Amino acid sequence: MDRTATAAPANDGPLAETIFRSLLKQIYDGRLAAGALLNEAALAEEYQVSRGPVREAIRRLQGFQLVTREPYLRARVVQLTPEFVRQLYEVRMALEGMACNLAAQRMSDAELRKIGDELEEYRTRAASSKSGARVKEKVFDFHERIVRGCGNERIVDMLCGDMYHMLRIYRKRSGAAPERKGQPSQEHWQILRALQARDGMLAESLMRAHIGKASELLLNTHAGGDTLASH
Amino acid sequence: MDRTATAAPANDGPLAETIFRSLLKQIYDGRLAAGALLNEAALAEEYQVSRGPVREAIRRLQGFQLVTREPYLRARVVQLTPEFVRQLYEVRMALEGMACNLAAQRMSDAELRKIGDELEEYRTRAASSKSGARVKEKVFDFHERIVRGCGNERIVDMLCGDMYHMLRIYRKRSGAAPERKGQPSQEHWQILRALQARDGMLAESLMRAHIGKASELLLNTHAGGDTLASH
DNA sequence: CTGGGCCAAAGTGTTGACACATTGCGGGCT
DNA sequence: AGCCCGCAATGTGTCAACACTTTGGCCCAG
Structure with missing residues (x-):
């Protein structure tokens, strides 16, 4: 064997x-x-x-x-210019927003509840321990869980395939953008509540705004504007 | 030479x-x-x-x-099952909706006016001649024009690359869905007006609804549900 | 000194043969 | 008779050599 x-x-x-x-x-x-x-x-x-x-x-x-x-x-x-990354985030907003909308219609109550439990668990754990690295990991998990629950394999492939890969590259190159502390988690809760309320449009809007904020933060922090490669 | x-x-x-x-x-x-x-x-x-x-x-x-x-x-x-096509249309709604939203912010007035002119020209031409084939061609042109005007190369590549290809295949295989006469054109006008009003959200909603209708029509017409290939 | 074309060097495109994985079939064992 | 094992047959994975294209430099003419 x-x-x-x-x-x-x-x-x-x-x-x-x-x-x-x-x-x-x-x-x-x-x-x-x-x-x-x-x-x-x-x-x-x-x-x-x-x-x-x-x-x-x-x-x-x-x-x-x-x-x-x-x-x-x-x-x-490929050269990951800020312009390129901005376009990537626009695509992500479109696809992950739609995924969120679909998830509101298709994910089971049990699945949603489980995600809520994990979010809660994360919150308490983050309150006691101070490991910032765990946060990022957990954030990604939340997004991925929703995407995988949307019932659309194409969207899952695109987002969890190249997309996340490239964004991760950029994030790493740009030196781990300054975390916005507990705010993302708060937005995650809002999204989850919208999902549990089966309000697809709201969940989509929230997710888009959530991603949009991360995008702006990432692009503004090193708005120097060079290509990240010309060193 | x-x-x-x-x-x-x-x-x-x-x-x-x-x-x-x-x-x-x-x-x-x-x-x-x-x-x-x-x-x-x-x-x-x-x-x-x-x-x-x-x-x-x-x-x-x-x-x-x-x-x-x-x-x-x-x-x-690949087997183009109705389920697969449905997922494809969901992706298209997400991406083309976002493209529409972006186009509302980024396309110049001149570009939008030109598209309006062409729509008008098409309407008058369709009223006199009865060539149904021309219609479909023009429809695609409208969508493609907006997508290419969204200022996001990634979205353009995805939609005008494989996506349209596959949908075209399915449409051809399923025997050219029964046209819904002038209605698409009417919806195109609504979208264009939203774009000219720079109302990105409205334009996006309209585009999504527009694509959603086409999707339902296509999937319902031969809702027999077989894979299109098992003959 | 400058410009244009020839030529070698570097690198990609293509080929045919060989090695390995998978599958379906036939023979032997229980 | 039924089941399992092994073996060819089919087809993909890999290799090393050859052909073609591009590029950069050198030489020569103006």
Whole structure:
């Protein structure tokens, strides 16, 4: 039953998959800076594989719009300009707002109650402990729970796929925007109440406003306006 | 200067690109039915190329979510079930609604006036001639004009890329839903007026309702509920 | 000194062969 | 007779070499 006894770093299935994940992670943590060039041959040598899997991984990144490329030119990691991030947030507001609206119609009372319990648990835990890192983690969980409850696989894929990935990259690069303390949590409660009241439009509006605030905060804090890559 | 003297069908650049477009077109017009299996070797022989480009084309289709595939299994053309299409329309309502909202803030008066002129021109032309085909073309133009005016490249790509593609496929397969005569045009006028009044929320609501009606009509007309492919 | 074109260097596109995973079928065991 | 195991058959994953395109630099003409 033991599938793979090797302790190699994440050798699950196709090499292209492994390389794809590796490149993705490298883009996340900045080892692959924005604007960096991806050389197929060099990467192939680095990973000790042929160019085929590398090529496929790069094409997948292109599909996720994380790298730009045209026919015979080299691929380069996309530049996450503030303008680009603003557009990303607009898409997120649209999709996650709709997800919220749908969730108000489709999530069960039990599911909603469970989310409420977890929010409560988080609040008490945050009051006693002072770990700021946990907060962010919990925030993401709240959003993801609602998105996954919307009953629309397409929306789930888009938001939990590339979208969150890219936003996370930007957030990390921009040096963890200053938290707005308990306010997000308060807004989460409002959203949850709207969901429990089955008021889809209200829930959508609240979610949009919630995301909009996060967006403004993120974009304004380092409104210097440079591309985050030109250093 | 004559790049390629061959009269072959659309040999522009990379083979993978050519094959990708060919497969896309074949999925459109139904030569590749939903649920059909894509065999890399067979396609390679058919196109007289190696498996590399074929493989790449299939992966791109996978990126567009037009084929489903997992690591070692064969790729198959996606099944456009009514449920799937419903979800697609929900995404479209979210994104195109947001696009409409943004367009209300960002499109110039001149652009909006031009769209109004074209709508007017279409109305008079439709009143005299009875070509129903022109109508649909014009409808799409209206939607696309607004989307492209929203100032958000991400939204434009998503909607005018795979989204419209898939919906067009479904519409074609389902046998051109019965037109609801002049009503769409009337709703277009309402949307345009909201845009000119710079009322983003209203424009968004109208656009959502407009798309929602089209969705219901499409899904109800052949509510038989089968997958469109199981014949 | 400047501009244009040739040429090598770098990198992507494509190929055919080989290795591995999955599947369906047939034979042997219970 | 029914079930499980193993084995070919099918098809995907990977590789290393070759062909084509682009790019940057060098040389030469003006």
